[in-house]
Amino acid sequence: MNRLVYITGASSGIGQALALRYYREGWSLALVARRVDDLTAWAQSQQLESARWRVYRADVSNVDEIVDVGRRCIAEQGLPDVVIANAGISIGMDTAIYEDxxxxxxxxxxxxxxxxxxxxxxxxxxxxxxxxxLVGIASVAGIRGLPGHGAYCSSKAAVFSYCESLRGECRPDGVKVVTIAPGYVDTPLTRENRYGMPFLMQPEDFARKAYEAIEAGARVRFIPWQMGVVARAMRLLPGAVFDRLLAGRPRKHRQGET
Incomplete structure (x- = not known):
């Protein structure tokens, strides 16, 4: 029997790439997205075997919706072997602006x-x-705060610590918690960035490395490995040095800005 993976945010970007990687490795798919028509059209365009995938509509930010969809998955497809909480958003903010x-x-x-x-x-x-x-998608951006990126950076910092807490809770019962921290991946989420993106990866390359890390039961994995080096260096930089390095760096664009 095929193993089952459950992936949120599966209609584009790394979520879609992860879905395709798992399918090619022989897994069945439970795919969650708001845009189910787009996701269904993509799965059909890839000629995925209909018995091996199912699409669920949910907005991850709606607690009742996403919890209900998880329960439906268990009822209709069984308990997944891997759950990847991939859905995420990245928008710049300015604390001086009330709407932000x-x-x-x-x-x-x-x-x-x-x-x-x-x-x-x-x-x-x-x-x-x-x-x-259980797999949480964090980000290298969660290591230090970046200008205009306060909400996203702090949210991804929280993913690291939340997954670490959950890992300690689940380990005695044989359940693994893996934190994947992508660097820059060429997706709609990053294409509007107004600053350099070193070691930019294609989604399919990220998905292959993430799959390997999840299968290995890695505790935390930075992808690509070069961004792990960057992350360690960022952690070690004194605050004053870090501040000087960021001086004049373009801010993350706010919603509606170009």
Whole structure:
């Protein structure tokens, strides 16, 4: 019987690339997105075997919706072997602008509360089964704060610490928690960035390395490895030096800016 992977944010970017990688490795797919028509059209265009995939509509930022979809997946396809909380958003913000507080709220609702709500339907059942892997998608941007990127950076910093907490809770019951920290991947999320993106990866290359890390049960994996070196260096930089390096760096664009 094929193993089952559950992926949120599967209609584009790295979520879609992960779905294709898992399918090619012989897995069945439970795919979650808001744009189910686009996702269904993509799966059909890839000629995926119909018995091996199913699409669910949910907005990850809506706790009741995403929890309900997880329960439906268990009822209709069984308990997944791997759950990847991939859905996330990245929008710049300016704390001096009142409307941007709502942007921060939206980012946290998706990237943090939505991640926990994605895992919720599966945790107890995986513990009872004493197997399974929960995967949180963090980011190298979660290591230090970047100008105009306060909401996103802090949300991804929270993914690191949340997954670390969950890892300690689940380890005694045989459930793994893997944190994947992408660097820059060529997706719609990054194409509007107004600054350099070193070691930019194609989604399919990221998906291959992420699959290998998840299969290996890695605790935390930076992809590509060069960004892991960058992350370690960023952690070690004194604050004053870090501030000088960022002086004049273009800010992350706000919603509606070009």
């Amino acid at each position: 507080l709502a942007v921060m709220q939206r980012i946290y609702a998706t990237n943090n509360v939505g991640l926990a709500a994605t895992f919720h339907p599966f945790v107890a059942a995986m513990r009872e089964r004493r197997s399974g892997t």
